[in-house]
Amino acid sequence: NAGVTQTPKFQVLKTGQSMTLQCAQDMNHEYMSWYRQDPGMGLRLIHYSVGAGITDQGEVPNGYNVSRSTTEDFPLRLLSAAPSQTSVYFCASSKWGAAAFFGQGTRLTVV
């Protein structure tokens, strides 16, 4: 079982560059979400989706875009990378009322 797959695992960007973090799940979960993890701050919700074609903002959405064209995929786009976006990013999927399954994370450094 693949579960939740994130790519890439590591990425270094220059300030101002854009990139897409990929997330795919094979569990037919309707819910998918993106979090960022920073030291001493836990995980904070960036964007989430309750189904294909439906997305919404979380706690810290600025500088990020998402789309959900299929149930399986939920990419996160950084429009113009800033050093403040240096973080570890986690994608998660879940069903209503159930625990979330997390990917292995993408460690992003913006220089």
Next chain:
Amino acid sequence: AQSVAQPEDQVNVAEGNPLTVKCTYSVSGNPYLFWYVQYPNRGLQFLLKYITGDNLVKGSYGFEAEFNKSQTSFHLKKPSALVSDSALYFCAVSFTGNQFYFGTGTSLTVIP
């Protein structure tokens, strides 16, 4: 606003001793409560959850958690700690199973 507090950044316990990792929450309504564990350079792994029913919930790897509605707490416990339990532990609340609000995490070190 929803908030989850883990008052201890670090918990140290001797191997074989009982452990407790604390969590309190401040949310409106009746949330679902979760505990996750994170090992170095890994994603979060689900340990246990409380939705309704018995206040003592049993989960993976011998962990359990006690829900206390009056104190709005959901402390994680284990009767006998193992060195392999050393990790970062997160408490989380959710209303829909989609949006999770996490605490800041507690680093558990089990000393041999």
